[in-house]
Amino acid sequence: MKTEHNFELGFDKFQLKVPQDLYYAGYDTWVRVEGENAVIGMTDFIQTKVGDIFFFNPVEAQALEQDEVLGTIESIKATVDITIPVSGDHLEFNPALKSSTELISNDPYGQGWIAKLHLTDWEMDKSMLLPANKYFELMQEKVKNALDD
Amino acid sequence: MANSYKTTVKRIGKRKGHLVCGNGPEMDFGAPPDAHGQYGWFTPEDAFVAAVNTCIHMIFLWTCERMKINLLEYECAAEGFKKVFLDKTETFTHVVLKPCIKVRGASVESVQKALEVAQKYSLIAASIKSELIIEPTILIEP
Numbered sequence: 001m002k003t004e005h006n007f008e009l010g011f012d013k014f015q016l017k018v019p020q021d022l023y024y025a026g027y028d029t030w031v032r033v034e035g036e037n038a039v040i041g042m043t044d045f046i047q048t049k050v051g052d053i054f055f056f057n058p059v060e061a062q063a064l065e066q067d068e069v070l071g072t073i074e075s076i077k078a079t080v081d082i083t084i085p086v087s088g089d090h091l092e093f094n095p096a097l098k099s100s101t102e103l104i105s106n107d108p109y110g111q112g113w114i115a116k117l118h119l120t121d122w123e124m125d126k127s128m129l130l131p132a133n134k135y136f137e138l139m140q141e142k143v144k145n146a147l148d149d
Numbered sequence: 150m151a152n153s154y155k156t157t158v159k160r161i162g163k164r165k166g167h168l169v170c171g172n173g174p175e176m177d178f179g180a181p182p183d184a185h186g187q188y189g190w191f192t193p194e195d196a197f198v199a200a201v202n203t204c205i206h207m208i209f210l211w212t213c214e215r216m217k218i219n220l221l222e223y224e225c226a227a228e229g230f231k232k233v234f235l236d237k238t239e240t241f242t243h244v245v246l247k248p249c250i251k252v253r254g255a256s257v258e259s260v261q262k263a264l265e266v267a268q269k270y271s272l273i274a275a276s277i278k279s280e281l282i283i284e285p286t287i288l289i290e291p
Binding site: 052055149 | 150211212215216217266269270
């Protein structure tokens with residue numbers, strides 16, 4: 001299903017959103033480019049899959065390369081590494097997540113953002129990312145696989 | 150992960166049966182005294198209230214572990230309240246849990262959050278149509 005701004009998949013009690021204006025890594029993180037900077041977060045699919053999130057533990061770093069670990073989340077179901085979809089420096093984590101990790105679940109593409117950074121290799125990184133329609137297809141496969149498990 | 154759970158019951162007396170649970174335990178059961186049974190028998194009503202109480206217990210323990218809450222004690226009284234309709238059909242309208250919880254070094258808010266999460270992730274709580282009310286007493290040890 002495609003709404004004005006999102007691709008959406010409804011099943012069981014869920015309505016998973018994939019905003020059209022973002023880029024996605026196959027490992028379920030998103031990036032919103034704002035000039036030379038970017039905002040990064042977890043997708044609706046992965047935050048739903050891991051369940052209620054209690055802790056986000058960021059790495060101690062000022063700069064990271066694409067595919068490096070950005071931090072770890074601890075949820076009711078699992079402890080999962082979050083991988084960064086783009087390279088950058090001047091890394092800054094969402095301070096609200098120190099006390100309100102539920103923001104990731106409640107608003108994964110908004111107030112639940114994980115980190116901001118200055119992009120250092122966007123054109124190369126972009127070639128490894130998926131546009132929303134392709135990630136939506138991948139997400140549907142992941143949902144099917146998860147439900148078949 | 151199991152997607153189904155089994156039990157078997159067999160009649161062993163006029164108002165009595167024998168239960169074999171899929172996970173191993175076996176016990177006799179019967180009706181409660183108000184339904185022509187006897188005191189001392191394990192009853193379906195007990196099983197219903199116990200299912201809620203034990204499931205919340207187990208999920209709460211798990212949630213405390215995940216939230217890194219140092220749980221010292223947990224004890225919970227549960228009571229199911231039924232309504233009898235004009236045609237003598239009955240339903241459990243609500244189940245009240247009164248857990249006494251003692252933790253060390255955690256806040257009241259975090260324990261309340263753990264209870265909310267336990268209720269959300271409890272298979273039994275999510276499956277019943279009775280309202281589930283949790284009235285905790287929370288003690289914090291420094």
